[in-house]
Amino acid sequence: MKSNRRSFIKYSAFALSGSLIGSEACHPSTNPGKKKPLTGKLKLSFEPYELQLKHAFTLASSSRTTTPVILTKLEFDGYTGYGEASMPPYLGESHDTAWNFLSKVDLSGFSDPFLIEDILEYIDSIAPGNPAAKASVDIALHDLIGNILEIPLHKLWGLNPEHTPNTSFTIAIDTPEVVRQKVEEASGFRILKVKLGGGNDREMINTVREITDVPLCVDVNQGWTDKKSALDLIHWLKEKGIVFVEQPMPKEKVDEITWLTDNSPLPIIADEAVQRLKDMTDLKGIYSGVNIKLMKCTGLREAWKMINFARAYGMTVMLGCMTETSCGVSAAAQLSPMVDFADLDGNLLISNDVFEGVKVINGKLMLPDRPGIGVVKTEAILD
Numbered sequence: 001m002k003s004n005r006r007s008f009i010k011y012s013a014f015a016l017s018g019s020l021i022g023s024e025a026c027h028p029s030t031n032p033g034k035k036k037p038l039t040g041k042l043k044l045s046f047e048p049y050e051l052q053l054k055h056a057f058t059l060a061s062s063s064r065t066t067t068p069v070i071l072t073k074l075e076f077d078g079y080t081g082y083g084e085a086s087m088p089p090y091l092g093e094s095h096d097t098a099w100n101f102l103s104k105v106d107l108s109g110f111s112d113p114f115l116i117e118d119i120l121e122y123i124d125s126i127a128p129g130n131p132a133a134k135a136s137v138d139i140a141l142h143d144l145i146g147n148i149l150e151i152p153l154h155k156l157w158g159l160n161p162e163h164t165p166n167t168s169f170t171i172a173i174d175t176p177e178v179v180r181q182k183v184e185e186a187s188g189f190r191i192l193k194v195k196l197g198g199g200n201d202r203e204m205i206n207t208v209r210e211i212t213d214v215p216l217c218v219d220v221n222q223g224w225t226d227k228k229s230a231l232d233l234i235h236w237l238k239e240k241g242i243v244f245v246e247q248p249m250p251k252e253k254v255d256e257i258t259w260l261t262d263n264s265p266l267p268i269i270a271d272e273a274v275q276r277l278k279d280m281t282d283l284k285g286i287y288s289g290v291n292i293k294l295m296k297c298t299g300l301r302e303a304w305k306m307i308n309f310a311r312a313y314g315m316t317v318m319l320g321c322m323t324e325t326s327c328g329v330s331a332a333a334q335l336s337p338m339v340d341f342a343d344l345d346g347n348l349l350i351s352n353d354v355f356e357g358v359k360v361i362n363g364k365l366m367l368p369d370r371p372g373i374g375v376v377k378t379e380a381i382l383d
């Protein structure tokens with residue numbers, strides 16, 4: 001697709017909704033005393049884009065230099081909301097799958113963009129899977145609502161922007177020379193996430209520790225296979241200042257992971273083992289925490305529910321991301337005052353961002369004082 005498809009990319013998947021005269025929806029700012037009904041039509045457009053990574057991104061099982069995304073725009077009554085689907089290839093979605101999914105979206109049955117629950121139930125019912133494509137609509141819808149109300153989402157949700165966590169910055173598996181360079185580049189961060197499982201775990205940690213003594217978390221991406229050697233390594237990692245271990249073994253090895261969590265001196269966080277809200281009940285007693293990502297769970301609405309569910313289980317909660325533009329990352333950051341750990345560095349790993357949004361200042365996420373997800377588009381895309 002790509003280049004030849006760009007010529008007809010200004011595709012409007014749906015248009016149309018009935019008049020909203022008489023609806024609860026209103027323009028709060030232009031007519032604060034009286035509700036002025038919204039009368040616009042809802043329109044979705046979307047456009048494929050290819051993220052260029054600053055460094056090759058190497059995990060326990062794969063390596064790549066680009067990530068396909070689809071950027072979305074929802075328009076309603078002169079207001080706009082932006083969204084994004086980021087689709088690392090190993091997760092199964094692609095430009096083609098997201099294009100096909102979004103082409104089926106028809107919101108003509110909805111006349112009020114504030115009916116988020118109804119709209120997203122419909123989106124989820126169009127086809128199974130496609131979590132990133134679904135998230136791109138969820139994010140755009142939340143951004144649109146925030147823009148109509150002229151309020152940042154974290155404020156709408158009652159979250160204190162001062163309570164955002166430090167975000168970790170990811171150091172991927174590489175040679176000691178490259179790892180040293182990346183760690184030096186990450187000197188502004190107060191926590192680093194080191195990818196392990198590539199067969200050089202102790203070398204990776206020792207190399208990082210030559211440069212910095214900030215807290216580290218590690219992500220094994222299912223790369224360890226033996227529970228006893230995994231536990232030995234976790235004890236060693238604890239001495240090296242590691243604060244938690246993410247997805248140490250293949251998600252199918254439930255008995256081994258349960259044993260590891262029971263015996264580990266560090267929290268064991270589920271990532272690949274959990275996608276959506278319905279998976280949360282499977283984690284109890286097996287993991288001590290969960291890594292929630294908008295691209296896995298279909299967006300902000302479900303992420304909010306998962307965070308609350310995890311809290312009820314007494315689990316550690318982490319908010320993560322894929323390599324994404326500042327659109328997807330800024331959306332997730334709106335939820336970040338609710339979580340223990342944030343790994344929201346996906347926009348910092350790319351060289352061709354097309355949005356400006358959340359910033360990292362002295363390692364801490366700083367939410368923009370702008371409505372919705374808080375982004376401004378900086379390139380001619382989705383016009």
Ligand code: MG
Pocket residue numbers: 219221246247271272291
């Ligand atoms: Mg992970």
